[in-house]
Amino acid sequence: MREDLCSIPIHDVFLPKDGCPFCRMRDMLEDRMATYITGAAMMEPDVREETNRLGFCEEHFNQILARGSRLSVALILESLLAEIRSEAFPKKAAPLKKVLPTLARRKDSCFICENLEKNTAHLLETMVDLWQKDPEFRTLYQEQEYICFPHYLQVLEAAKGLPKKSVSLFYEDTTALAGKYLAALNEDVTHFCRMFDYRSTGSDWGNSKDAIERSIRFLTSREPQDRQKADEKNR
Ligand SMILES: [Zn+2]
Ligand SMILES: [Zn+2]
Incomplete structure (x- = not known):
């Protein structure tokens, strides 16, 4: 190659x-x-x-x-x-x-x-190095929307070799990105499920309409193939 x-x-x-x-x-x-x-x-x-x-x-x-x-x-x-x-x-x-x-x-x-x-192994090594040496990049890293679950594991693995103090800071930054998103996702899926309760008739879907697709994307790192509208009839 x-x-x-x-x-x-x-x-x-x-x-x-x-x-x-x-x-x-x-x-x-x-x-x-x-x-x-x-x-x-x-x-x-x-x-x-x-x-x-x-x-x-x-x-x-x-x-x-x-x-x-x-x-x-x-x-x-x-x-x-x-x-x-x-x-x-x-x-x-x-x-x-x-x-x-x-x-x-x-x-x-x-x-x-x-x-x-x-x-990827090579690029992650460069990324971890950049995170350690360049404060501007570190801010950019913290400003990401999220890190999906498979990449969360991969990135932590890549940072194992950092000095002890840096490794815990890197873990903190990375965990914040994956963990906060996961918590919000979990709430959105719960809200989605509640919308199928008759007591929710007329309520707002909020952020939950694409919660299924976003969860699959977070867990697998891939876009799900089959998309259905949130309020479409269950199959
Ligand atoms: Zn990812
Ligand atoms: Zn392949």
Whole structure:
């Protein structure tokens, strides 16, 4: 994977103050990778070798399908399917003991996930460093709307190596962002549920209309696929 593809200015990611900044960072990286794989990388045999070795998860198959032409996706699939055939379904039947680890390795492997993990680890390291050294960035960090739950865990993990005093301050800042949002979300969901009580007829939905979608986004870091209007009939 080309290095410049994944260099993201941390400061810019934090400027919009809308949603989780680490989701924004991930979206940026994913967008660049998925566009690259179905575009410029089509002519690079070493990238194809890697996509054949690792394949893609469902999320990232959908992303390359959304960005690339159908032909570019088909070309990626052609060599990927061929490699899986020779690996997992060899012409000369292999013993189960040998085939099983190959199948298991394929189950959770994804070219974009693997590159995402590597590049995110590097970006988080830079971010923690910036938080420690640049007071202006620290204020920007505190002003974020929230940090989603999966990224909350990931970010705390990345800050483990900070000096003792800094680590507790970082924990404080980060926990405030995830914890306050979670508490507000919980209240919004409770309000949402109450709105289905006959005693609430005519009451205001307040902030609760999209509480389901926001909760799923907070818990998974991904946008839910199926959206229903808040007051729509229960299925
Ligand atoms: Zn996030
Ligand atoms: Zn993936």
